[in-house]
Amino acid sequence: MATHAREYRWVRDGAVGAGRMRYGADYNPEQWSRDVWAEDMRLMREAGVNIVSLAIFSWALLEPRPGEFDFGWLDEVIDLLHENGIDVDLATATASPPAWLSQRHPEILPQTEDGTVLWPGARQHWRPTSPVFRTHALRLVRALAERYRDHPAIVAWHISNELGCHNLYDYSDDAAAAFRTWLRDRYGTLDALNEAWGTAFWSQHYTEWEQILPPRTAPTHRNPGQRLDFERFSSGAVRDHLRAEAAVLAELTPDIPFTTNFMVAQNVRDIDYPTWAGDVDFISNDHYLRPGELGRDDVSFWANLTGNIAEGRPWFLMEHAPSAVNWREVNPPKRPGELMRDALTHVGHGADAVCFFQWRQSRAGGERFHSGMVPHAGEHSRVFRDVAALGARLGELGAVTGSHRERARVALVFDYESWWVSGRDSHPSDALRYDDETLAWYRALLDLGVRADVVPVAASLDGYDIVVAPMLHVVPDALRTRLEHVVRSGRHLVTTAFSGIVDEHDRVWLGGYPGALREVLGVTVEEFVPLLADETARLASGAVATHWSERISHVADDVEVLDTYAAGDLAGMPAVTRRRVGAGSATYVSADTGRDGARAVLERLAGDIGALAGDPLAADGRLEVIVRVDAARRHVFVVNRTDDEVVVDDPELGALRVAPRGVETRSIPAQEPALAGAHGRMDA
Numbered sequence: 001m002a003t004h005a006r007e008y009r010w011v012r013d014g015a016v017g018a019g020r021m022r023y024g025a026d027y028n029p030e031q032w033s034r035d036v037w038a039e040d041m042r043l044m045r046e047a048g049v050n051i052v053s054l055a056i057f058s059w060a061l062l063e064p065r066p067g068e069f070d071f072g073w074l075d076e077v078i079d080l081l082h083e084n085g086i087d088v089d090l091a092t093a094t095a096s097p098p099a100w101l102s103q104r105h106p107e108i109l110p111q112t113e114d115g116t117v118l119w120p121g122a123r124q125h126w127r128p129t130s131p132v133f134r135t136h137a138l139r140l141v142r143a144l145a146e147r148y149r150d151h152p153a154i155v156a157w158h159i160s161n162e163l164g165c166h167n168l169y170d171y172s173d174d175a176a177a178a179f180r181t182w183l184r185d186r187y188g189t190l191d192a193l194n195e196a197w198g199t200a201f202w203s204q205h206y207t208e209w210e211q212i213l214p215p216r217t218a219p220t221h222r223n224p225g226q227r228l229d230f231e232r233f234s235s236g237a238v239r240d241h242l243r244a245e246a247a248v249l250a251e252l253t254p255d256i257p258f259t260t261n262f263m264v265a266q267n268v269r270d271i272d273y274p275t276w277a278g279d280v281d282f283i284s285n286d287h288y289l290r291p292g293e294l295g296r297d298d299v300s301f302w303a304n305l306t307g308n309i310a311e312g313r314p315w316f317l318m319e320h321a322p323s324a325v326n327w328r329e330v331n332p333p334k335r336p337g338e339l340m341r342d343a344l345t346h347v348g349h350g351a352d353a354v355c356f357f358q359w360r361q362s363r364a365g366g367e368r369f370h371s372g373m374v375p376h377a378g379e380h381s382r383v384f385r386d387v388a389a390l391g392a393r394l395g396e397l398g399a400v401t402g403s404h405r406e407r408a409r410v411a412l413v414f415d416y417e418s419w420w421v422s423g424r425d426s427h428p429s430d431a432l433r434y435d436d437e438t439l440a441w442y443r444a445l446l447d448l449g450v451r452a453d454v455v456p457v458a459a460s461l462d463g464y465d466i467v468v469a470p471m472l473h474v475v476p477d478a479l480r481t482r483l484e485h486v487v488r489s490g491r492h493l494v495t496t497a498f499s500g501i502v503d504e505h506d507r508v509w510l511g512g513y514p515g516a517l518r519e520v521l522g523v524t525v526e527e528f529v530p531l532l533a534d535e536t537a538r539l540a541s542g543a544v545a546t547h548w549s550e551r552i553s554h555v556a557d558d559v560e561v562l563d564t565y566a567a568g569d570l571a572g573m574p575a576v577t578r579r580r581v582g583a584g585s586a587t588y589v590s591a592d593t594g595r596d597g598a599r600a601v602l603e604r605l606a607g608d609i610g611a612l613a614g615d616p617l618a619a620d621g622r623l624e625v626i627v628r629v630d631a632a633r634r635h636v637f638v639v640n641r642t643d644d645e646v647v648v649d650d651p652e653l654g655a656l657r658v659a660p661r662g663v664e665t666r667s668i669p670a671q672e673p674a675l676a677g678a679h680g681r682m683d684a
C-alpha cells in the first residue's frame with residue numbers, strides 16, 4: 001500500500017495551521033429562488049459558515065445540452081458567496097448525469113448482479129468503467145476547471161460525490177471486460193487464477209479469459225475468491241474514475257487542492273479507503289450518526305480511523321447530519337447536545353473542517369425529510385440555534401487547526417477485507433459481525449479510559465505497545481509476519497474468534513484454526529461452535545458469550561489459560577488464552593463475549609501492560625480523552641460519553657466540569673514537541 005503519494009495540501013487560504021476552523025455544508029441553491037439566496041447569505045454569516053460545497057448535483061443545469069454549458073447562475077452564486085466572505089469547495093458536478101446523457105447513451109447505466117438496469121430517476125446511475133460516461137464527465141470537469149481556475153472563492157475541488165455509494169458494484173459487460181483486464185494484470189496466467197480461486201471446486205475451471213464474468217447472480221454460493229477479487233476490482237474501478245478527474249484538475253488548476261468525500265463507515269459498499277489516501281490532496285469523510293446507545297462511540301471510532309487513514313494529519317469532515325436522516329427505518333432527531341458533541345469529537349480526532357449535509361432542508365425530492373442546517377421550520381428553531389452555537393464554538397478553536405493526532409500506545413487494527421469477507425454467506429454463523437466486534441473492543445478500551453488509535457491494517461504497527469486485532473479474518477503471510485514481529489519484539493497482541501482463518505484469496509489455512517495465527521497464539525482450534533440465537537456460553541469468570549464459541553483442543557506449553565468454558569459440551573475447556581514470548585505476549589479470546597467481556601480481558605492484561613492503565617482524566621471511562629499536538633502545544637479534548645455532568649480535577653488541566661454530552665477543550669504547552677508529526681506511515 002502506497003503512502004500518501006501526493007503532497008498533502010490543505011484547502012487554499014494558506015497552509016495547515018492557518019488558524020481558521022472551516023465550517024459549512026453542501027449548498028444546493030439551484031433548488032431555491034434568488035430571494036432565498038439572499039436569505040441564505042444572511043443566515044450563513046449568522047451561523048459562522050465560511051465554506052460550502054457547491055454544484056454537487058448540478059450537471060443537468062450546467063450542461064443542459066451536450067457540450068453546451070450554462071455557467072451564468074453558478075457565476076452569480078459564487079460571486080455572492082465571495083462577497084459574503086464564504087469560500088467554495090467546488091464540485092466537479094459529475095455525480096448525477098443529466099437525462100440527455102442516459103437517453104443518448106443507455107450503455108452508461110449500471111446493472112445489478114441479476115442484470116437489472118439501474119435507470120435514471122435517482123442519482124449516480126453510471127458505470128464506473130463506462131468509457132462513454134468517462135468522456136462526458138471529463139469534458140465537464142475540464143469546462144469547470146477552465147471557467148473557475150482563477151476565481152478567488154474556489155479553495156478546493158470536490159471530485160464527484162461519495163464515489164461508489166450506489167454504483168460501486170456494476171455487473172455489466174463493461175465491468176466484465178474491465179474485470180478480465182484487471183485479473184490478467186493480477187494473475188498473469190489462467191493457471192494462477194484457477195489456483196487462487198480454487199476452481200477445482202464445482203467444475204469452475206477456466207480455460208479462456210473470456211469465460212470469466214463478474215460474480216453475477218448464480219444458483220447458489222458464488223466462488224469466494226472471485227467475489228473478493230471483484231470487490232477489490234470494483235473499489236479500484238471507482239478509484240480510477242477519481243484519478244481520471246484528478247488528472248484534469250492537476251493539469252488545469254495545480255494550485256487548487258482536491259478531495260473526494262469518503263464514507264469510511266459504509267457497511268455494504270466495499271471500498272478500501274486506505275488505498276485511496278494517496279490519491280487526494282486531503283482526506284475528507286462523511287459520517288452519519290447511528291441512533292441509540294452506541295451512537296456516540298461509533299462517531300469516535302470512525303473519526304479515529306479517518307484520522308489514521310490521513311496518517312495523523314488534519315482532515316475535513318465533509319458531511320454529517322444536523323439532525324435526522326431520512327434513510328433508516330426510523331429517523332429520530334439528534335438529541336440535545338449531540339450536534340456539538342459529535343462535531344467536536346470529529347475535531348478532536350483531527351478534523352479541521354466541520355460540514356453538514358446540507359445547508360437548507362429541501363422542499364422536494366427524495367431527501368425532503370433529511371435535516372438541514374436551516375430546517376423546514378426556518379431559523380427560529382432548535383436546530384438553527386445549535387448550528388449557530390457550533391459555528392461560534394468552532395470560531396474559538398482556530399488554534400487547533402494544523403495540529404496532528406498524538407499517537408496512542410494502543411492500536412486497534414481495522415481491516416476492510418476482513419469486514420467484507422467475514423460478512424459473506426456460507427460461513428459457520430451470520431451473527432458474528434466484524435464491525436460490531438471491532439466497535440465492542442474500542443468501547444471496552446474507552447470504558448477503561450484507554451486511548452487507542454484505530455488504524456488501517458496496512459499502517460505501521462511500530463511503536464504501539466499493544467495491538468488489538470479483533471476478528472482479523474483475512475491474514476496473508478505478510479500480515480502474519482508483522483503480527484508475529486509485534487510479539488517477538490516484546491510487545492503485545494490481542495485477537496479474537498474467527499481471526500487468521502483465510503489467506504488473501506479467501507482460502508482456509510490448514511492444520512487447525514486460527515490458521516495463520518495458530519503458532520503465535522499457541523492454540524489449536526478443531527471446531528467452531530457457533531451459538532443459536534437463544535443460546536449463550538458461560539465462562540468461568542462469569543463472562544457470557546453470544547453468537548460464538550470454539551473447541552480449543554490444544555494449547556502449547558507456554559500458554560496460560562486465562563478463562564475456561566463453564567458449562568455445556570465445552571465445559572472445562574480453554575476459552576481465553578495468553579502465550580508469553582519473552583517480554584511480549586499473544587492473547588486469544590475464542591468466544592464473542594462483547595464489550596463487557598472484552599473489558600474484563602483488558603483489565604486482566606492491564607496488570608502487566610502499562611499501556612492499558614486508564615487515564616485518570618477519563619473518569620472511569622465516563623469521558624473520552626482525545627489529544628492533538630503541534631510543535632508548541634497539546635490540544636486536549638474531553639468528551640462526556642454520558643448524559644450526566646462529570647467533574648474531574650486534573651493536575652495539568654485543572655478542574656473540569658463537563659456538561660452532559662458536553663465537550664471541554666484545553667490547550668497546554670507540549671512536553672515533547674517531537675511527537676508532532678511522528679505519526680506512523682502506511683507500510684509500503
Ligand code: GLA
Pocket residue numbers: 161162286288319321325326357367370
Ligand atoms: C450522502 C450524500 C449526500 C446526501 C446524504 C444524506 O452523504 O453524499 O448527498 O444524500 O448522504 O444523508
Ligand code: GLA
Pocket residue numbers: none
Ligand atoms: C447437497 C449437495 C452437495 C453439498 C451439500 C452441502 O447435498 O448435493 O454437493 O452441496 O448439499 O450440504
